[in-house]
Amino acid sequence: MSDKKWVYIFNEVEQAEKYAGSWDGVRGLLGGKGANLAEMVRIGVPVPPGFTITTEACNAYQDNRSFPEGMWDQAMAALAVVEKQAGKKFGDPKNPLLVSCRSGSKFSMPGMMDTVLNIGLNDETARGMVALTSNERFVYDSYRRLIQMFGSVVLDIEDEKFEDVLKEYKDIKGYKLDPELKTEDLKFLTEQFKKVVKENRGFDFPQEPLKQLELATKAVFNSWNSKRAIDYRKASNISDKLGTAVNIQTMVFGNMGDDSGTGVAFTRDPQTGENTMFGDYLLNAQGEDVVAGIRNTLKIANLKNDLPEAYNSFMDITAKLEKHYHDMQDVEFTIERKRLWMLQTRNGKRTAKAAIKIAVDMANSGLISKEEAVLRVEPEQVDQMLHPQFDAVVKTNAKKQGRLFGTGVNASPGAAVGRIYFDADLAEKMAREEKQDVIMVRPFTKPDDVHGMLAAKGILTSEGGATSHAAVVARQFGVPCIVGASMVEINMAKREMKASGRTIKEGEWLSLDGASGEAFTGQLELTVPNVEEQVELMTLLSWADDLSRLQVWANADYPKDARRARTYGAKGIGLCRTEHMFFEESRLPYVQEMIMNAELTQNMINYLESLENALKSGRREGRVLNEEDRAKLEAEIAVEKNKIATSQKAKAYFGALDFLLPQQRSDFYGLFEAMDGLPVIIRLIDPPLHEFLPSMEDLLTEVATMKALNNTEGLAEKELLLATVTGLHESNPMMGLRGIRLGIVYPDIMKMQVRAIFEAASDATLKGIVVKPEIMIPLTGHVNELKLVQPTLVDIAKQVMAEKGVHFEYKFGTMIEIPRAAVVAAEIAGVAEFFSFGTNDLTQMTFGYSRDDAERNFLVTYVEKGILPKNPFQVLDRDGVGQLMRMAVEEGRKVRPNLEVGICGEHGGDPSSIEFCHLVGNNYVSCSPFRVPLARLAAAQAALKNK
Ligand code: PEP
Ligand code: MG
Numbered sequence: 001m002s003d004k005k006w007v008y009i010f011n012e013v014e015q016a017e018k019y020a021g022s023w024d025g026v027r028g029l030l031g032g033k034g035a036n037l038a039e040m041v042r043i044g045v046p047v048p049p050g051f052t053i054t055t056e057a058c059n060a061y062q063d064n065r066s067f068p069e070g071m072w073d074q075a076m077a078a079l080a081v082v083e084k085q086a087g088k089k090f091g092d093p094k095n096p097l098l099v100s101c102r103s104g105s106k107f108s109m110p111g112m113m114d115t116v117l118n119i120g121l122n123d124e125t126a127r128g129m130v131a132l133t134s135n136e137r138f139v140y141d142s143y144r145r146l147i148q149m150f151g152s153v154v155l156d157i158e159d160e161k162f163e164d165v166l167k168e169y170k171d172i173k174g175y176k177l178d179p180e181l182k183t184e185d186l187k188f189l190t191e192q193f194k195k196v197v198k199e200n201r202g203f204d205f206p207q208e209p210l211k212q213l214e215l216a217t218k219a220v221f222n223s224w225n226s227k228r229a230i231d232y233r234k235a236s237n238i239s240d241k242l243g244t245a246v247n248i249q250t251m252v253f254g255n256m257g258d259d260s261g262t263g264v265a266f267t268r269d270p271q272t273g274e275n276t277m278f279g280d281y282l283l284n285a286q287g288e289d290v291v292a293g294i295r296n297t298l299k300i301a302n303l304k305n306d307l308p309e310a311y312n313s314f315m316d317i318t319a320k321l322e323k324h325y326h327d328m329q330d331v332e333f334t335i336e337r338k339r340l341w342m343l344q345t346r347n348g349k350r351t352a353k354a355a356i357k358i359a360v361d362m363a364n365s366g367l368i369s370k371e372e373a374v375l376r377v378e379p380e381q382v383d384q385m386l387h388p389q390f391d392a393v394v395k396t397n398a399k400k401q402g403r404l405f406g407t408g409v410n411a412s413p414g415a416a417v418g419r420i421y422f423d424a425d426l427a428e429k430m431a432r433e434e435k436q437d438v439i440m441v442r443p444f445t446k447p448d449d450v451h452g453m454l455a456a457k458g459i460l461t462s463e464g465g466a467t468s469h470a471a472v473v474a475r476q477f478g479v480p481c482i483v484g485a486s487m488v489e490i491n492m493a494k495r496e497m498k499a500s501g502r503t504i505k506e507g508e509w510l511s512l513d514g515a516s517g518e519a520f521t522g523q524l525e526l527t528v529p530n531v532e533e534q535v536e537l538m539t540l541l542s543w544a545d546d547l548s549r550l551q552v553w554a555n556a557d558y559p560k561d562a563r564r565a566r567t568y569g570a571k572g573i574g575l576c577r578t579e580h581m582f583f584e585e586s587r588l589p590y591v592q593e594m595i596m597n598a599e600l601t602q603n604m605i606n607y608l609e610s611l612e613n614a615l616k617s618g619r620r621e622g623r624v625l626n627e628e629d630r631a632k633l634e635a636e637i638a639v640e641k642n643k644i645a646t647s648q649k650a651k652a653y654f655g656a657l658d659f660l661l662p663q664q665r666s667d668f669y670g671l672f673e674a675m676d677g678l679p680v681i682i683r684l685i686d687p688p689l690h691e692f693l694p695s696m697e698d699l700l701t702e703v704a705t706m707k708a709l710n711n712t713e714g715l716a717e718k719e720l721l722l723a724t725v726t727g728l729h730e731s732n733p734m735m736g737l738r739g740i741r742l743g744i745v746y747p748d749i750m751k752m753q754v755r756a757i758f759e760a761a762s763d764a765t766l767k768g769i770v771v772k773p774e775i776m777i778p779l780t781g782h783v784n785e786l787k788l789v790q791p792t793l794v795d796i797a798k799q800v801m802a803e804k805g806v807h808f809e810y811k812f813g814t815m816i817e818i819p820r821a822a823v824v825a826a827e828i829a830g831v832a833e834f835f836s837f838g839t840n841d842l843t844q845m846t847f848g849y850s851r852d853d854a855e856r857n858f859l860v861t862y863v864e865k866g867i868l869p870k871n872p873f874q875v876l877d878r879d880g881v882g883q884l885m886r887m888a889v890e891e892g893r894k895v896r897p898n899l900e901v902g903i904c905g906e907h908g909g910d911p912s913s914i915e916f917c918h919l920v921g922n923n924y925v926s927c928s929p930f931r932v933p934l935a936r937l938a939a940a941q942a943a944l945k946n947k
Contacts, residue, residue: 006057007074013038031103031245040474042772048248049085051078060242096125101216105244111447114223116216122207140186146195154219196653254334270350273357331490360536379911379938384478406499408485410517411471416480418459424452431455445470462488480514546938551924552935559670564931572679575904576925594656601653608640664756672764679772686778688733739779743789762804774811774915781818783827817841822884829892839905876913911938918942
């Protein structure tokens with residue numbers, strides 16, 4: 001027989017720790033619930049006796065659908081110990097032990113896997129229980145619950161089959177609520193439920209307690225691979241390989257009368273983080289009743305009146321647990337005849353707001369360190385704090401207009417506007433396929449609805465409380481949610497809902513505010529919250545800044561974006577894409593004028609330059625010039641100069657550049673002003689020029705139509721435009737004439753930009769603003785490109801500063817976004833004073849995937865099939881693109897030890913990519929202003945995790 005240990009009794013936590021090596025390992029082995037039950041036993045918290053079958057057993061079971069060798073024998077031995085501890089015997093009609101069989105994986109997956117309660121009840125033990133407890137009603141209530149749970153969970157009979165029987169019976173009897181059911185009713189229902197089993201499965205409900213236990217254990221193992229569990233793991237990034245443990249535990253009963261009860265609670269408010277007990281309970285009820293949200297629950301504070309002793313011991317124990325785990329706890333408890341039992345404790349799920357407040361409060365009170373506080377909050381939770389909300393004025397106006405549709409429990413904060421759908425499948429379909437903003441509306445949600453909830457912008461339920469399934473899941477995923485909006489009548493058959501005398505049909509708009517619990521008809525305007533008012537977030541981020549090595553800069557083109565970035569904590573601008581300003585309506589005609597005349601003008605200039613060079617060198621076409629040749633050449637130069645001076649084309653070209661210069665100057669001035677004292681990286685023109693012109697297809701059609709209609713007005717201009725567009729047409733424009741290549745072919749555009757930058761910087765300096773301009777040249781692939789372009793631009797910088805009589809520090813550098821540039825980084829660093837990784841292009845060119853088309857065509861499939869772990873345009877590919885970056889940093893710094901290195905591709909706002917930038921020694925990451933707070937936290941976490 002194998003000596004592998006598959007089963008741990010709750011008081012064997014030390015053994016588990018020894019085997020697993022760490023607490024994290026114990027959680028992996030026993031699951032979160034099992035590990036914490038054992039830990040509670042260790043610290044003296046009252047826990048009903050029980051044992052845990054390990055996740056390793058689950059994984060072994062999955063391979064061939066049978067328990068691994070030795071497992072069941074060990075479970076039987078553990079059961080014998082538990083029988084002793086509980087003073088009862090499993091299956092003994094005189095003194096029966098009843099157990100629960102619950103799932104529990106390493107990471108909590110609320111409601112995703114299965115549970116069976118009251119195992120061990122059968123006709124005989126039920127009679128025994130009645131004799132023991134003199135409470136026949138309670139016994140048959142428990143028995144009918146077992147048959148229903150066992151039937152649906154283990155025997156896979158639709159839950160509705162049982163619910164229908166119950167509902168029909170209650171209707172006949174005129175009962176509204178379950179507690180109205182009398183003993184005889186419950187006895188009758190027990191028999192009816194047995195019939196449901198027989199009718200649907202063709203065999204009787206198993207009377208043998210051990211058979212019940214064995215089948216329930218298998219069902220829990222199987223539930224690890226249910227669709228909803230798999231969906232949930234995918235959404236939560238939980239590995240499929242972890243498996244679930246099974247916890248078999250003595251039942252204690254909250255349904256033994258009014259001195260008994262059951263509840264769930266959080267030691268702090270999971271929505272706001274306030275340090276107050278938050279939870280619900282029900283007297284004379286069993287576990288699932290509270291979370292199911294079917295019966296209206298009471299607030300924990302009431303328990304003080306109902307059962308004062310149990311309340312006091314509950315408050316003591318929960319305080320002890322929070323102190324012990326150094327975190328907010330989510331607990332389940334049962335009171336059996338005044339005696340309190342803890343059934344579960346775990347770190348509670350919470351909203352982003354609560355996560356931040358709890359971490360900061362706990363660090364301030366000394367319960368955890370600042371480092372722990374910074375590690376506790378997920379970067380994405382910081383992002384959620386910046387999510388849109390409804391302005392108070394907008395809501396007041398909506399109320400005045402009579403648009404308040406209904407109110408409910410504010411279960412998960414944030415505002416959402418979307419079209420309503422009444423089931424999860426449709427909600428998901430509309431969101432994914434139709435790209436609609438969706439709000440899912442249900443009476444209450446069940447674990448099967450998770451896919452719809454994840455796809456929705458918001459969730460509304462008419463039933464349930466703050467700890468109901470909908471509330472817990474919504475909070476975890478940051479989906480705004482209102483639950484228990486009881487005035488909303490949902491009519492599933494008509495696919496509509498009614499409240500306050502109004503009807504909203506499926507597909508119509510609803511706006512919901514998860515923070516206040518209000519739902520409005522139609523679409524309310526959303527606003528972005530003010531981050532500076534969020535005191536705890538600001539505190540946490542200031543701690544993060546102290547702990548990180550990487551700085552966070554922002555990608556911003558306009559002063560207003562730069563200002564936002566600065567309030568969000570950016571320490572510089574890492575990318576200003578200057579060409580974006582070219583698209584402004586008042587400028588585009590001039591940009592087009594510039595492009596239309598660039599080629600001919602440049603040809604004239606190039607020709608003139610070749611003549612001047614010949615004169616300087618004294619040779620032309622390999623021949624030494626004599627006196628006569630020289631004179632001829634000088635005359636020719638004069639003619640060419642005159643040609644350029646009088647050329648309409650050249651006039652138009654330089655005229656457009658002259659128009660754009662002051663415009664760009666004022667753009668840049670605004671940026672320097674906004675970023676006073678901080679570095680600002682301005683990138684020179686990058687995109688292929690055709691992007692500024694109408695599309696070739698449109699022009700061709702227009703010209704053809706005009707010709708066909710004999711419409712000559714403006715035809716010549718259109719044909720000229722078409723000729724230019726055709727001339728600029730490239731098969732692969734992203735690999736064509738763009739970036740530094742434009743600086744070589746049409747140098748005057750970049751020259752104009754550099755002059756505008758330095759004029760703006762000089763003017764700002766004269767006004768007392770501290771400027772730190774860094775000029776970034778895009779798309780360098782060969783050092784010779786930089787050698788040709790950069791010195792001319794540096795000369796302009798110097799010239800402008802001399803003209804203005806000012807001096808300030810500046811840098812010229814380049815983007816590393818072509819793989820070759822990364823490979824020859826040492827050479828490039830000989831010229832460039834800084835590097836910034838353009839990982840959008842670097843990913844595109846390293847993989848050879850078009851960044852515009854790949855996602856649409858094949859990338860999603862690649863990720864689904866596991867060919868790629870993640871979309872490399874979102875999460876940096878460390879093994880490929882990342883290695884090029886690492887090499888570039890190392891090689892570059894060999895030549896220029898203080899080389900400033902940053903990243904300005906989209907990856908600069910992604911936590912995993914930020915960590916990689918920390919690891920390769922970047923100085924900063926640059927991302928969208930909205931991602932700056934998230935990136936600050938991620939940068940600190942990268943430093944803490946890689947000490
Ligand atoms: C990049 O390529 O990563 C980059 C920032 O430049 P753009 O996205 O403008 O090409
Ligand atoms: Mg790029």
